[in-house]
Amino acid sequence: MDKNMFCFQCEQTIGCSGCTGNSGVCGKTADTAKLQDELTGALIGLARAVDSTTAVSKKTSQVIIEGLFTTVTNVNFDNASIESMIQKVRAEKERLAPDCSKCQSPCGKTDEYDMQQLWNADEDTRSLKSLILFGIRGMAAYAYHAAVLGHEDDEVNLFFCEALFKIGYEENTETLLSTVLKVGEINLKCMALLDKANTETYGTPEPTEVTLTVEKGPFIVVTGHDLKDLQLLLEQTSGKGINIYTHGEMLPAHAYPFLKKFPHLKGNFGTAWQNQQKEFDHLPAPILYTTNCLMPPKSSYADRVFTTEMVAFPGTVHIDEKKDFTPVIEKALELGGYKEDQILTGINGGTKVTTGFGHAAILSHADTVIKAVKSGDISHFFLVAGCDGAKPGRNYYTEFVKQAPSDSVILTLACGKFRFNDLDLGEIGGLPRLMDIGQCNDAYGAIQVAVALADAFECSVNELPLSFVLSWYEQKAVCILLTLLHLGIKNIRLGPSLPAFLSPNILNFLVENYGIGPITTPEEDIKTLQSGCVQ
The missing domain is CATH 1.20.1270.20 (Substrate Binding Domain Of Dnak; Chain:A; Domain 2)
Structure with missing residues (x-):
């Protein structure tokens, strides 16, 4: 070619x-x-x-x-x-x-x-x-x-x-x-379908604290999004003295009751996909890639990369549809893992993160949330969510969350949360100020929360004290954005840069009809976005 x-x-x-x-x-x-x-x-x-x-x-x-x-x-x-x-x-x-x-x-x-x-x-x-x-x-x-x-x-x-x-x-x-x-309309149906598939198979996610410490001994890191692959790996490693750690978008797996029952699903390793080459460098364990977010592996760990499903990289071992993870298991035992426990941290120094605040979990506290809004204890909700990436400017999202008013609640999902999900933002009315809804597809859950709040306050979603501050990288973020536009949600802030495939005329259409705009600075955007109908 x-x-x-x-x-x-x-x-x-x-x-x-x-x-x-x-x-x-x-x-x-x-x-x-x-x-x-x-x-x-x-x-x-x-x-x-x-x-x-x-x-x-x-x-x-x-x-x-x-x-x-x-x-x-x-x-x-x-x-x-x-x-x-x-x-x-x-x-x-x-x-x-x-x-x-x-x-x-x-x-x-x-x-x-x-x-x-x-x-x-x-x-x-x-x-x-x-x-x-x-x-x-x-x-x-x-x-x-x-x-x-x-x-x-x-x-x-x-x-x-x-x-x-x-x-x-x-x-x-x-x-x-x-x-x-x-x-956007059909993607909403598709996300609802996946939400149903996940919850019917693995149970309704529950708020769960996840350690970032990696225990000594053999282990496997699982990255991507596919819960079925994780389930099969957990079953095949049961009783073999091998611990399993999630990575990236697989973190929310810890919140599903069926998966939580496996005692060797220990914690989460590392942060988002773009840090793989640094975090996996000389890792004494194999990595199983189940979906997208594969970075070309460095030679220092290429021999311990395994792919499955649609993921593939030249020279790596691919686990086919038979789902026999024996090569991954053998590599974990061969490498042996760390000799001592490794107390690792997130980007901001935290040693644990919390996930599992799906729409069912949040809406189970709907009365508390509504009361807190009406009393003024909660002034605003910010959905700070989307993909992470290596391009400069993404520290905006960390600073946005840090600078958000102490009486605001941060909802998040997808791998962009690794910029700030190890921060301790405290609580409001017994509820944490930072709530991780789950994977990128769990934008469906965020939509359900928004619709429920709008119904409770008898207003539109656009009239709620709720703002969308999104980061994007790849195509799943595109279909989620189109779903939000299909629902008529306005004044979304998008960054760190706008898509190259938006022509000036199409961008102007989105600006004029939906108020979509680029991120600016955390201070300016927080000031601009703080508005809503709820008194």
Whole structure:
């Protein structure tokens, strides 16, 4: 392949315009980027073969969801794996529409879609189609996790096909704009589906204190998002003298009753994904990557990296669908772990964090919360949430939380919380001021809390003393943002920089209709955002 690429789907893209040349900031090569484009084009071709009047088959849906998930940032850096996925997509299209490429029908679109058509489109069309594409890529990750637990939704599955088709062949700006907002609508259903899958399988999350200390002896670090993989690993390591530690977005697993019953699920190691190369350097334990957030491993620990599901990296051991974690277990026993307990800390020096304040946990104290707001004990809620990343400027979120008024409550979720989740902010009325709702998909829970409060105070969500201060990095943040816009939530602050794929016209539309804006300084944003209808 020639050594040119174009990618601007993540927040760290070069110059806030796009990664070009031989490699991207995330670490993928131009060859990998081109294969991901080829995979996307094949998926658009597959979507054309789906009968839009009927439910999509389970097999077709699985292929589409896996294909989209493969192209999310920091998931798959392995060209052979991506090529295999491309062939899987083509085989499925051939199954649905035999000899499509030889067809002489007037549709004229038997070839796979060439992504250069999208990247070279006029900037507004490119912007809208990119919002759709990156949104459904993020949504595919949530649909994948739900499907692993046996939960699917026909409307969600059919929409993937509708969205892919419009990315390829729709040119009407109004239709594309309505599809952008529909991504948010369908993603809300998808997050609700995953919430149901997680709670029905593992129980309702409970507020849980999690230590950052790593005990001596063999251990395994599990990163990513997939609770099923963690469950299977816990079962296979039971009684083997190996402790399990979560990392990054896997932290909220400690709050689920079913998973908490395993005594060797000990605590959390490290912080967010972008610190892996520092935190995993010479780690005396293997790391299991279950979903996205894979940083290209350094040579000092590459031999102890294991991948599973859609995650892949050249030269690492991949655990296939049989889910036999024996290689990971053997590596843990071989390395032996630390010789003495390691008292580790978060970014701010804390030795423990708390998670598990899902919507059920918070709403179980709804009377206390409502009373505290009415009495003036709680002046404001700030949802400070989203992805973390390495780009300068993200210390804004730490400072925002530190400077938030002492009578305000901080709700958080996703890996951006590692900037401040080890801070002790105290309590209001017996409730902690800092509440970790969970993973990025648990934005659904934050929405449920907001809607319940709005109902209680008989006002809209936008009239509540509730402000959204979001950080973004990759495509799951995109679909969550679109869900908030679908719900009509306004005055969101987004950073550390605005997406490169927003054209000036589309950005102006978001500003004029939703009041979305970039973060400025913690002091100025706190001052601006403190307003609401509740007295």
